[in-house]
Amino acid sequence: MTVTALDPATALIVIDLQAGTLGGPTAHPAEEIVGRAADLLAAFRQRGLLVVLANVDGTPAGRTEYGAGAREFPAAFSALVSGLGRQPTDVTVTRATWSAFAGTELDAILTERGITQVVLAGIATSFGVESTARAAYDRGYNVALAIDAITDRSAEAHQTTVTGVFPALGQSGSAAEIIALLG
Template sequence: MRERSPLPILDALPALIVVDLQAGTLSNPTVHPVDTIVARSAELADAFRCRSLPVVLAYVVGSPAGRTDYGGGARHYPPGFSAPAVELGERPGDIVAARSAWSAFAGTDLDATLKKLGVTQVVLAGVATSFGIESTARAAYDLGYSVVVVTDAVTDLSVESHVNSIKRVFPVLGQTVSTADVVAAF
């Protein structure tokens, strides 16, 4: 069997998408300490900003209208729910994708904004692995972006869901790497 050659981690123009690291989600119980996820995401954001590369802060501001076993109907979250994690902040030049769906692309102009900038790749960090991260990764892949998931900068509400996304879903949609791998690739 022929050995695969390693792929480069970063394209010439990647964008970082940080998903749902906001006031309303930071208190949820997660598999990994959320402080660690925020710190690694902030490290990635700083690395991208230092190189004048796009940083997208994707926030959920409500829920879609569809019914589920947990309830249904569109709703808007209260003021302050979407405030970014202090460690991330929001800098001039950051792209904000406020949405009422799981994917950062759904119901936003994020795809058009990134394509206008010439972005060919998205690097994903944040919460939750099997919700916002996986939905954004699937949409990005379908839209033609190369996808990188920073596995030590994402976490989920359950171990099983997190492991399923990391081991079974993300390798089919793109590359799985660490924060150190991304920083070293610069």
């Protein structure tokens, strides 16, 4: 479903647009994803709306097929890309989990500011973006997903999440459609 409305108290959360995640393969050109995220960031900042930049600096302790135990990523991996134009008013949450809510103060920050809706952009569709969307939905936020400002490591993973998961968690639209709804 196309995004039909944005609440007056909406925040933008940009997930993992950082050196390490953009250093690997992506289903869509990374520079296009960063560019559309930058457009969203500019629009939200111009209207004085909350911007959250979420990055990941490690992994939780659980065993996976990728390895066992908690891992820390090098600082260079977690560095946000310069194309986001980080501003002093932006909130940054750093975590070692998939969801921007897990192990961070994100929910408290949103609640304190009266945020009722979140718009999500970033990478990877089926990891950080999906996990954050699920957590936001579970907490009662209205969720909007800027589909052309999100990508994954593979087109198949991206498409599966976009068509099979996102419709149950919120509404989707293009970055331009979301910006137009900001008025």
